[in-house]
Amino acid sequence: MRLVLRDPHTWLVMLAGGLLGLAGVMLALLGNPQNSGICVSCFLENSAGALGLHDNARMQYLRPELIGFVLGSTLAAVGFREFSSKGGSAPLPRLLSGVFLIVGCSVFIGCPIKLFLRLAAGDLTTLTGLLGLVGGVWLGLKGLAAGVDLGRAKKKPDGSGLWTPLLFVLLLLFLFIRPGFVLFSERGSAAEAAPILIALGIGLLLGAAAQRTRFCVTGGLRDLMIMGMRAPLFWGFIVFVLVAFAAGLATGTFNLGFYGQPGAHLDLLWSFFGMLLVGSVSVLIGGCPFRQLIKAGEGDADAGLVVIGMFLGAGLVQAWQIAGTAAGVPVYGKIAVVLGLAFILMNLLFFRERAAA
């Protein structure tokens, strides 16, 4: 443990974790929905709605933070000469993984980052989600240990890794120019938003920090299971939770309990299964939804496909009434989660390299 804390990289990861925790609380104070200062899946659902991928008029807003995450990562990768196009590993399973990542998140109501922001704010309904996430990471790791491999990405000299950052440049233009086909909610949680330039600036900062440190929530849990306390990502993750907790206490938003929590439901079993799906998918494709955005920003076309899948999923969960609400998880949400778990199990079977008998 002492050795890992002597490593400057560990301190950089902890700094990134601290920034994420602080930004998560501050963005909610600045106008984002309560306990949802940062939530990749909520942001994707809002942005998918803004682009007309679903018609829930309360969930349509092109979230500047999301654009900032990707472009911040691109700027940092280019600045530190780490931008490189790569891809070609199991494209269709990755695209579908993106869809199911959002299915799991939407049933739980939040991505892994939001899970810990909610937990740090005292929301005890997240406990089963946490168990599910840990279980999912464990299942994914078991699969990797048993020889499951989606295949290695290859370096691509063709610039295919540029497309996701370019897509987000286009979204940035949409955010400021506001063409007639882009929708911005006047009511509902999507109408609650931090000022655009501040949100974009924080997104860029976090995107760059995450690119430099490879910060990832499921990655932190995965590394803890593999390396124990020696994992820098785990320390970053701990600082993230502690800072969010302290900021919640300092700003008076901490509220311990099961009931009356913002953006939460009491279908605890389905919170577990939703996050089980997210944890296992994340390990299999190499990162949580946030990490996929960062990787896509640094030229990973495979992660870019996951991001496209996440956009597609974000539209579908709203259009098909899959997403959980404060009233609970709809039946289509439960079916979608079971389908997602079947998808993971099939991938674990199909992509397993077995030792020759």
Added chain:
Amino acid sequence: MKDRFDILLGVLLLSCAVAIVGLLAGSGSQASQRDLALDKALEQEIAYQAKVSFLERVYAPVIELRAQGQNESALLKLDELSRQYPAEAHGELLRGEILLQFGAKQKAIAHLARAVRMNGDYVDRHSPLSRRELIDPLLDRELVEMKQQADANPESSTVRAALKDLYYLQGRMAGGCE
């Protein structure tokens, strides 16, 4: 850039980028919007305002009866309207308000929670349909009382259901992503 063709491609690409930004910027102008006939935000706003006007018109007799103090007649009128518009949340909301006036708290809470489940606008600060000023004090009063009742009658399913509805309303009032 390795040869003239690369340079040509680069220049054309730059022209495309400039054209996209220019066209997008132009698409925001009023004249362009008229040409495109595509302003989904405006369409959505018109549809919403039309819905609010429709609700005001349909439920006007109920509001009138309530203003005259004829709450029983208002409930009968709501029965009639709910047969005509079974999926409309506004009837549930008005029924909840009337039952609350009658002191039938548990039933009122059930109807108010159902209304919010069907239409989140009732807990929205920005909506003309917002009923936050009704629900907020209701939660302050009833949560403590209903918890005490639930402790005193742990077997009572109606009290438990009312408490669950109150927790739901409390969660919605707290905000968060939907």
